Amino acid sequence: MGNFKISVNNQLDLEVDTAEVSQLNAVKTSNTAYHVLRNHKSYQAEINNADFNNRTYQVNINNNSYNIKIHNPLDTLIESMGFALGNIKHVNEIKAPMPGLILDISVTVGDSVTENTPLLILEAMKMENVITSPRDGVIKSISAAKGDAVEKNQLLIEFE
Structure with a gap:
């Protein structure tokens, strides 16, 4: 399926496999909130703001706020080919x-x-x-x- 590159607060870059995401134990508790269980640890996650055009999100996890940008496999491919999406x-x-x-x-x-x-x-x-x-x-x-x-x-x- 592919990997997504995720940038957190413009400081931490992660690569997430879609298979790993599909195995995540997340229960939707409201329209914007989720209860997530990962490696026997419990997390409360809430999406505060979402900008779908730019794939940027502001997320609270256990009351800590994070700004997240998601690069999908197509973004990564276009970037690696030297094309800036803004130019085309x-x-x-x-x-x-x-x-x-x-x-x-x-x-x-x-x-x-x-x-x-x-x-x-x-x-x-x-x-x-x-x-x-x-x-x-x-x-x-x-x-x-x-x-x-x-x-x-x-x-x-x-x-x-």
Whole structure:
């Protein structure tokens, strides 16, 4: 299946085998919390913030906060080939990655944004997901408003 490279607090780099993850004894205790048993030790884990575009997460484990970035096997392959994903992607639309509620929109039509600029906050499964700009550009249109319930793949923002 492959390995995932995980960076914790930009300091500790780990490699995790997907088979090892599938054998992890984790029980979901709420929409964002899990009880994990590993090597006969108990852990309380809660996802505080998730940025699906960038695969970054803020996780509390036994009340200690960690910032985690996940590199999947494709990311690692692209990096090893010398290609930067930022150089080849030209995304013109932001679509809802999942059904949810628009909590806030940080940009207006005509705004110039840079890559990773927060565009909007989408609440889904009781988690606030910050959707950031995939590239530098100018906002052409905004198809959602604060308070809107949106469906998966619904167009939210277009770039010029």
